[in-house]
Amino acid sequence: MSTMMALRFHCWLRIGGLLAAGWLTGPGLAADAARDALTLSVKAENVEVARLLDPRDAAWNEAPSRALHFNRTPPLYDGDPSDDGGRPVASVQLIRVGSQDLVARIHWSDPTANLAAKGVRYPDTGSPHIYKRHTEDPDRFADAFCLMVPVRRGPADSFPSLMMGGTNEAVELYYWRAGQSPQVIRAHGRGTTATTPTATQGGAARDDNGWTITLVVPRVRKGTPISFAIWDGARQHRDGLKFYSLWYEVE
Amino acid sequence: MAKHQYAMVMDLNKCIGCQTCTVACKKQWTDRDGTAYMYWNNVETQPGAGYPRGWHTAGGGFDERRNLRPSALPSMDDYGAAFEYDYGQRLYGGSNKPVMPHKPPTYGVNWEEDVGAPDTRNPYYFYLPRICNHCTHPACLEACPRKAIYKREEDGIVVIDQDRCRGYRYCIKACPYKKIYFNEVLGRSEKCIFCYPRLEKGEVNACARQCPGRLRFVGLLDDPESPVHKLVVKYKVALGLFPDKGTHPNVYYVPPFSPPKEGFAGRSALEDPRLPLEYLMYLFGPRVADVLQFLAAEQTRVQALGAPSEVLQLLIGRDADVRYRIVPLTVRGSAPPAVGQRTNDTPVGPPLTLMGSPDKASPSLPAVGHTMLSPRDKTRLAAIESGDELDRVGRRA
Numbered sequence: 001m002s003t004m005m006a007l008r009f010h011c012w013l014r015i016g017g018l019l020a021a022g023w024l025t026g027p028g029l030a031a032d033a034a035r036d037a038l039t040l041s042v043k044a045e046n047v048e049v050a051r052l053l054d055p056r057d058a059a060w061n062e063a064p065s066r067a068l069h070f071n072r073t074p075p076l077y078d079g080d081p082s083d084d085g086g087r088p089v090a091s092v093q094l095i096r097v098g099s100q101d102l103v104a105r106i107h108w109s110d111p112t113a114n115l116a117a118k119g120v121r122y123p124d125t126g127s128p129h130i131y132k133r134h135t136e137d138p139d140r141f142a143d144a145f146c147l148m149v150p151v152r153r154g155p156a157d158s159f160p161s162l163m164m165g166g167t168n169e170a171v172e173l174y175y176w177r178a179g180q181s182p183q184v185i186r187a188h189g190r191g192t193t194a195t196t197p198t199a200t201q202g203g204a205a206r207d208d209n210g211w212t213i214t215l216v217v218p219r220v221r222k223g224t225p226i227s228f229a230i231w232d233g234a235r236q237h238r239d240g241l242k243f244y245s246l247w248y249e250v251e
Numbered sequence: 252m253a254k255h256q257y258a259m260v261m262d263l264n265k266c267i268g269c270q271t272c273t274v275a276c277k278k279q280w281t282d283r284d285g286t287a288y289m290y291w292n293n294v295e296t297q298p299g300a301g302y303p304r305g306w307h308t309a310g311g312g313f314d315e316r317r318n319l320r321p322s323a324l325p326s327m328d329d330y331g332a333a334f335e336y337d338y339g340q341r342l343y344g345g346s347n348k349p350v351m352p353h354k355p356p357t358y359g360v361n362w363e364e365d366v367g368a369p370d371t372r373n374p375y376y377f378y379l380p381r382i383c384n385h386c387t388h389p390a391c392l393e394a395c396p397r398k399a400i401y402k403r404e405e406d407g408i409v410v411i412d413q414d415r416c417r418g419y420r421y422c423i424k425a426c427p428y429k430k431i432y433f434n435e436v437l438g439r440s441e442k443c444i445f446c447y448p449r450l451e452k453g454e455v456n457a458c459a460r461q462c463p464g465r466l467r468f469v470g471l472l473d474d475p476e477s478p479v480h481k482l483v484v485k486y487k488v489a490l491g492l493f494p495d496k497g498t499h500p501n502v503y504y505v506p507p508f509s510p511p512k513e514g515f516a517g518r519s520a521l522e523d524p525r526l527p528l529e530y531l532m533y534l535f536g537p538r539v540a541d542v543l544q545f546l547a548a549e550q551t552r553v554q555a556l557g558a559p560s561e562v563l564q565l566l567i568g569r570d571a572d573v574r575y576r577i578v579p580l581t582v583r584g585s586a587p588p589a590v591g592q593r594t595n596d597t598p599v600g601p602p603l604t605l606m607g608s609p610d611k612a613s614p615s616l617p618a619v620g621h622t623m624l625s626p627r628d629k630t631r632l633a634a635i636e637s638g639d640e641l642d643r644v645g646r647r648a
Binding site (some may be wrong): 116117239 | 394432
């Protein structure tokens with residue numbers, strides 16, 4: 001049984017590695033290089049988390065950066081915008097703090113900043129007003145980022161489904177939306193995502209090219225699978241309409 | 252599959268576009284943050300672009316092969332941002348500037364009425380009040396990837412679960428009537444709920460209750476005693492809006508027919524109607540001509556022969572117990588829901604047999620459909636019922 005699962009794991013790694021390697025340097029690589037393409041190295045630092053939450057902190061300068069590769073989910077519904085071929089240029093850095101926790105810093109390109117809207121305040125004219133906030137644009141969507149790890153951390157015999165895990169493979173999602181504080185979401189399969197009340201930490205910075213955010217991910221052991229997703233508000237991304245990456249492994 | 256279906260019939264011959272229904276709904280449900288631009292009930296002037304602009308042809312619903320055909324999301328320009336006025340500066344600030352909307356309006360919920368520029372070659376118009384149609388095959392329900400929209404089994408009302416909705420807005424793109432609205436403050440989509448909390452207490456929808464034109468009829472489609480059953484199923488004088496969108500709406504309209512008149516150059520009113528038949532058929536489908544002919548024939552029959560007409564008497568609908576037949580859940584043979592229990596979890600007992608007329612209902616329920624006649628009307632009613640006077644359609648009681 002475990003031999004079968006180990007074989008399956010290697011198949012996954014090989015297929016994934018070939019795919020990832022194909023994006024990086026072309027076909028026909030040795031298995032080791034393919035494996036490196038999927039591994040995210042972690043730098044251990046004795047820096048307090050609060051500093052690392054700032055994406056611009058100097059502590060991030062020394063952490064090795066790895067390019068992330070994203071694809072776009074296929075259009076699921078009529079009316080979904082078709083793939084225009086654009087992909088975010090993204091990279092990730094991981095710093096281990098404490099014995100098990102990680103802080104991830106991800107940068108990706110996005111020419112337009114689309115913030116989550118909480119409604120706009122009416123100007124205070126001094127008269128009583130039944131509406132305090134109003135909807136400004138019912139057709140806008142926000143930029144967002146998500147980092148997915150299995151609830152059961154650590155080296156996996158097989159990866160959970162990229163589509164929000166499965167019944168026996170719950171996943172935890174660290175979800176950031178532009179203009180909001182990060183949330184922790186849990187899911188055990190497509191359509192089961194639910195925000196948890198767990199508080200989490202993160203930071204965000206915006207420059208002309210795109211977003212740089214930091215997220216704290218607790219209890220990440222060596223070999224934990226990790227994957228990422230980016231939503232571009234300008235392209236009306238939400239739900240499954242997004243850029244997604246395959247599973248990587250934390251070193 | 253819903254066991255029963257609440258439906259509404261709107262008699263367009265009586266709508267005067269007063270918007271009382273709109274205000275009733277707004278004060279009941281959409282006076283919260285994020286809902287200023289929403290009109291779960293709206294009254295459009297037809298012909299017109301509607302609210303949101305261009306919804307007739309935007310898309311939505313199903314195609315012939317029952318595939319969803321979502322439209323683009325309407326923008327705030329298509330809805331028309333709610334007007335905002337600075338009364339303070341005018342009333343208390345000593346300013347002489349007139350009170351005008353804070354931004355020059357470019358669209359609104361009843362734009363044709365605001366602009367008031369008819370087509371002078373053929374000036375005609377009528378009012379079209381609209382709510383969510385609580386369709387039998389809702390496109391919104393099918394479009395939601397999180398299954399956040401459900402159709403209540405006990406009465407067919409379509410509602411959005413606010414705990415499951417994450418504001419993806421596929422439902423808004425799918426709805427052919429554009430009757431779902433996104434609340435940006437909450438990040439969720441909202442729509443008309445057919446006033447189900449009122450129905451569960453035996454009270455009729457706010458829009459219907461407030462309508463001075465008494466044009467709305469509410470009841471269960473499968474209840475033979477309900478006015479909607481008679482108008483939709485028995486006499487078939489009420490038609491759904493844009494039936495070819497494929498969702499089977501459960502809000503029906505009695506098409507407006509012109510008052511009796513001599514047509515131009517001696518033609519009858521049916522041959523030369525005030526409202527072009529083609530436009531009515533565009534809205535309500537090909538059966539409009541049959542309905543108009545039937546109603547005209549009923550009128551003639553009553554006026555010429557003095558014969559009673561159940562359908563015309565029903566359409567007059569002067570009394571609330573004629574127009575509404577609400578059967579509260581507690582009357583339907585199942586136990587009342589426990590405190591805090593969601594009513595659509597209430598176990599449904601043996602096949603529901605609807606009780607008799609509302610006045611036979613349990614005395615603990617509020618009186619449904621009590622009439623509020625003035626003393627003069629009470630006297631007149633008594634005279635009619637005693638046979639001393641003909642009522643308006645010539646029926647001797």
